[in-house]
Amino acid sequence: MANLNIQKIKTKNLTWIDVSACQPKEMKYIEQKFKLHPLHINDCLSPVQRPKLDVASNYLFMVLLFPVYNRRTRKIISSEIDFFINSNTLITIHRGELSPLINFFNLCQTTPEQKEKYFIGSPALLIYELLNRLLAACNPILGNINLNINSIEENIFKGYEKRMVKEILIAKTNVVNFRRITQTHRLVVSKLLEKSSLFFSPGQLRIYFKEVIETAEDIWQNLETLKQTVEAIEQTNNSLISFQLNDIIKILTIISIIVLPISLIGTFFGMNLKFMPLANQPNAFWILFSVTGLMILFLINYFKRKKWF
Template identity: 30%
Template sequence: MPSLPRSPFGRRSRAVVEAQPDATEPRVELVEAPGLRWINIERPRTIDMAWLEEHFDFHPLDYEDVRSRNQRPKVDEYDDYLFIVLHFPRYDKRVSRLNAAEVDIFVGPDFLITLPNEPLQPIEYLFERCRTNEDIREDIFAKGPGYLLYKIVDDSVDASFPMLAKMGNKLERIEEDIFEGKGEEVVRDISNVKQEIINFRKVVRPQRAAFRDLERNKARYIAEDLDIYFEDIIDASERVWDMLENYKEVVEGLEATNESALAHRTNETFRVLTAISIIFLPLTLIASIFGMNVRVPGEGSIHAFWVIMVVMLAVVVGVALFFRRRRWL
């Protein structure tokens, strides 16, 4: 199994951030306190990976997984460290779509390395708080790498709840639009929400097994009295999944309700048109009879014209009243 070399970073209680905007220099961010250091490399490039390989002797397959863009969530255990791959939902405003953001994590006895392939606000926010607030940094880092790992994962999982709340609000607006007669307009909205739910489920489903593996393999890096924290992550993940299951049923119900409403309105339209056609059918028959090129009673009489008009009006009123009584109109 691979062994880790002595850290090139000194033991300092203050926060340190190394960020190089130059493309020829590694873009490495570091926060450390006595006994623990957190290294964050966002969107690792080739030069960043070279820096990581130079300073840490991780397994080559792990480096290959970091470079890969199609890794499933998993937890690999080694003698000296854990390698964790997790996915979290991230809304991409450029394409107006919810995608999966991958974060690769190395956890050892005195270090934690995060390598997100996309900007993840919970990780950025926690890193910045640890960097700028010494009290928060000392409080989190003093509990070891396991607790820091818990904070990173827990904050990232909790970030799903605001997204789910917005999704729930969309479903409520869609329901209101359906019953306000906007069925045709909400078809696209229902399709968009269904796609979001499907993408969200793709992210969360494989993650559940990874969290259970993480809960089983975290013993070396967290004190026994902190076991409940990782159970809290599993609980939060299950709540996210339950909400997605509920939203899936709701959106399917809304889709069926909208289709029923559209079909009902279509049937109403056809019923009215059919009733109008039947009402005017006797008028067409009368007009056809008296319009034939043969002699008919009253031909050439102005009084006959008005008699026919009265009869036609009476037929219209009589048929309309009949339909009204039968509640066909």
């Protein structure tokens, strides 16, 4: 394993193999060493898979996705972890994007007390702690989305509706991606609890993974709330923008109607006809000016009574 991105923690009861670069050479070694099914190896090498749990003759194969926040793009992307599990071995395969997994492995590797705490009996306790840490890492991302949504709401009511359209799109996309990533966590962990009696004591798993399922449920409920909130904010923002556009159209319409009498009178008296009303009247300009002014005042008063402005 010297030239491979593979690390190992081994005790008399349990071995944890961590593959931090899912490349063909690493996967070939893992396949041959632990007699893994080629289809599962292909699943690991393929682009992001859907979360699932498969039962093989000598192990369980589990795929889970977890959210990663990209600070540069401000978007949430998914990161995959593949698990191979049997009675005394845990293999984790990932692409080095999930710090909770990396930090926990390093902690167990460098701290004898932690190794002694989690490397007892079957991998059940180790898997529980790993999943618990990965799910706990979702909370800061949820908090960041919530802060972003609150900021959007404040800016909308400060009059920055148009600027917030892009921000709403980012927040909505992040909530949708987060939901897509985590929607099957409860189902997969429940299936792990159901199928793992082949390798573990069911009592052990029921104690450990009940909390994991509850945590996944809490995350899903928070995402439901965020989804409803961002949709309500989007609807409010669209209504405000629509109201502003309608207001602008109304003002332009009023101006057009007010200007219309001036245009009509100007067009009429601009005709080059032999006999024109007021043609020989010395005060013709002021008469026309007064008539036009009265018409404008009448229209303004009419619009005010109709509460158009």
